[in-house]
Amino acid sequence: MAISAVALTIMAAKSVHLPPPPVLESVPAETLSLPSPRHQGAGIAVAEVPPSPARSIAPDIVAPPEVARLQLERIEARPPLGDLGLAPPPKRVGPDDWEGTLLYRPVVTSSASFEAMGYVIFVAGAEAIDPGQTCRFEGVAWRCGERAMLAFRYWLRGRAPLCQVFPPAERQPVAAACRIGKQDVGAWLVSNGWAHALPGGGYEKAEEVARKAGMGVFGPPD
Template sequence: MQAHEKAGGQPRIHKEVAALRSIAPEIVAPPDVVGLGLQRVEARPPLSELGLAAPPKPVTPDDWEGTILYRPVVTSSASFEAMGFTILVAGTEPVGLDQSCDFQGVAWRCGERARLAFRYWLRGRAPLCQVFPPAERQPVAAACRLGKQDLGAWLVSNGWAYARPGGGYEKAEAVARKARMGVFGPPD
């Protein structure tokens, strides 16, 4: 670095540049710079958390991709058929069609009622399910939704299907049991 006097008695500082672009070599001669090449160094850590990359965004119902299934026909309390697909709602276990439930000493046919509740709720609607064409003609467990409503969450939270262990709906089933909804409550 070179220091030069500036008007007022204060030094003016110039930095030498490691690499110069030659603009007019016949008129202006660049300074001789020897041994000052580029050197790669490790990246410094970010100054704050704001500089870190954000974790991946979880998939929300608005981000789902899948197939819209028209004219679904309910086959059990947690499955349906539509457009050549047989869909088992992921994370749920159906109530057996011939299952009987007991509420305060009164037996009732909760399996049939669970299928009927799902049929009435799904009737005339077209769910969006995460299935792909190779899955045709074989039963497939798929996450489905109607608008922003998750089919599995609706079935389990209303007591019309059981939560499959590890399927993500265990808390919803506990709430349905406590509130005595669906198969955990009285007959309608």
């Protein structure tokens, strides 16, 4: 019975004629528009579409953004992180700093003179002891002239005195003040008793001290 009922239902469905679907006519695009605001009150909601932020990126169309022109300001450089690599400050020249010529490989010719680099230098303010002079100390004679010259030779060996001489057209024997470092050569000779002080040379007091102390030619042979 169930099978017969199903068969009858299928046959009935085939006998029913459905109406054809409606034919839609083409409507011009101008007539398809959103409802006007006056229709919104009738219950029709209309959403506002915000403007698109997209823009053309063609290189011949896109203009660079305007940048405010600011005036550049020069600022001081930052302090160094450390002292490494810093150049030393320039050395100040004191009033007693000498200008002159360094004379290399001096050869002593007396207890107050030497030759070097074509110059013949007599130490200013000092008078040499004659190489053949003999001195007496407590009745004992000794060759103080040779000893004075030898003392100056040992002291000057391997050094380059700085003397106040400048290259002249013809180098002649000249009396010049000389120094080795900060040591005045004339003051060293006279204060150690290996030369006499010339009058007005500035070493008179140094000779007095050497005589009282028995230094050099004023003392015993050594």
